[in-house]
Amino acid sequence: MKTAGKKEDQPIGVFDSGIGGLTVVRALTKRLPHENIVYFGDTARVPYGPKSPQVVREYAAQDVAFLMGHRVKMVVVACNTVSAVALDVVQKIAGVPVVGVIQPGAVAAVKETTRKRVGIIGTLTTVSSQAYAHAIRGIARDVQVFSRACPLFVPLAEEGWIDHQVTRMVAKEYLFPLTLEKIDTLILGCTHYPVLRDAIEAAIGPGVRLVDSGEATALEVERMLQTHALCNSSADRPNLQFFVSDIPAKFAEVGERFLGQTMGRVKRIPIEGGGVAPLR
Numbered sequence: 001m002k003t004a005g006k007k008e009d010q011p012i013g014v015f016d017s018g019i020g021g022l023t024v025v026r027a028l029t030k031r032l033p034h035e036n037i038v039y040f041g042d043t044a045r046v047p048y049g050p051k052s053p054q055v056v057r058e059y060a061a062q063d064v065a066f067l068m069g070h071r072v073k074m075v076v077v078a079c080n081t082v083s084a085v086a087l088d089v090v091q092k093i094a095g096v097p098v099v100g101v102i103q104p105g106a107v108a109a110v111k112e113t114t115r116k117r118v119g120i121i122g123t124l125t126t127v128s129s130q131a132y133a134h135a136i137r138g139i140a141r142d143v144q145v146f147s148r149a150c151p152l153f154v155p156l157a158e159e160g161w162i163d164h165q166v167t168r169m170v171a172k173e174y175l176f177p178l179t180l181e182k183i184d185t186l187i188l189g190c191t192h193y194p195v196l197r198d199a200i201e202a203a204i205g206p207g208v209r210l211v212d213s214g215e216a217t218a219l220e221v222e223r224m225l226q227t228h229a230l231c232n233s234s235a236d237r238p239n240l241q242f243f244v245s246d247i248p249a250k251f252a253e254v255g256e257r258f259l260g261q262t263m264g265r266v267k268r269i270p271i272e273g274g275g276v277a278p279l280r
Contacts, residue, residue: 008230011036011239012221013072015063018046019158019251020192021078022258024101027218028076029240029261032225034232036239038070041255044246044271047154049123049190053085056125060086064093066243066269066276072096073230076221080190080213081123084131097224104220105187105213106135110143112209113185119178119208120147121200122189123154132189146181150174150190157192160254167196171203179205187211195258242266245276 012032014025018041025039040063042048048056060082064075074097077083077090083100091098109118120132127149136143153174156167178186186208188194194212201210225231232238240263244251248266256262269276 007073008232009036009234010071010073011038011241012074012076013038013040013064013067013070014076014078015040015042015067015082016078016191017041017048017059017081018043018154018192019255019258020154020190022255023191023194023212024076024078024214024217025240026258026260027212027214028221029238031218031222032231034234034236034238035225036232038067038072038241039243040066040269040276041242041244041251042276043244043251046158047123047151048079048081049125049151049154051125053125053129056081057086057089060089061093062276064090068094070241074099074221074224076217077101078191078214078217080126084126084129097228097230099217099221099224101191101213101217102131102189103135104216105189105211106132106139108213108216109185109187109211110136110139112211113143115182115184116140116143117181117183117185118143118145119181119183119186119204120145120189121150121153121174121178121186121193122147124149124151126189132187146178146183148174148178150193153196154190154192157195158254160257162195162257163198168199168202171196171199175200175203183208185209185211188213240264243269245269245271
């Protein structure tokens with residue numbers, strides 16, 4: 001396994017339950033074009049959203065342990081479900097700066113809202129945890145929060161049904177209750193959701209600002225790299241590595257829609273004994 005020499009040259013580790021975290025990688029590569037990135041998508045066990053918090057915590061521990069084998073200088077939890085119920089697990093294991101997607105998304109939403117009415121859509125676990133609501137109220141107690149679980153969005157996005165009648169129908173069904181709440185800002189509280197942006201915008205109606213937690217997270221990653229003097233100053237082309245726990249060909253096919261560019265070889269890392277096997 002090849003590792004970088006200087007600390008600042010080492011990669012940023014990013015993980016998600018599947019493909020959705022590639023929207024965060026896309027935002028990172030746009031804002032930080034010289035950073036090396038190692039990405040792990042747990043495609044064998046996706047989705048994390050319907051699973052219990054305890055199981056999500058176990059999976060998160062295994063995922064971050066794999067990334068640490070690549071001597072990453074920072075870990076980005078590109079999964080709202082893990083950020084909601086297992087961020088402390090990641091922080092304990094990592095021993096490097098850790099950035100989740102919830103706090104940056106909450107900060108961005110508070111900045112965007114004008115009528116103090118913010119909607120949140122996410123997985124069942126993310127919504128049930130009320131992590132976004134707690135984060136928003138920790139910033140601005142006068143903001144009203146309205147949440148809605150949208151579990152079918154993840155498989156629709158993973159299937160690549162971006163511009164599909166079924167996706168538009170599901171979006172209308174999910175988001176109608178939020179239109180009644182007169183929200184002016186909507187957090188896309190799952191990294192899969194930005195690829196369904198057109199269907200979501202059409203369903204939620206005009207005048208509602210959408211907050212992509214991936215873009216907000218990229219801003220926070222940049223800030224933390226600067227704070228810890230970890231910015232990669234090299235002008236070399238960055239090394240982007242992609243690993244999954246199952247079906248790399250499907251990941252590459254669909255993932256390029258999320259990433260916005262070709263991704264090259266995707267390597268499968270088998271799950272052994274309930275955990276992600278290390279590289280040999």
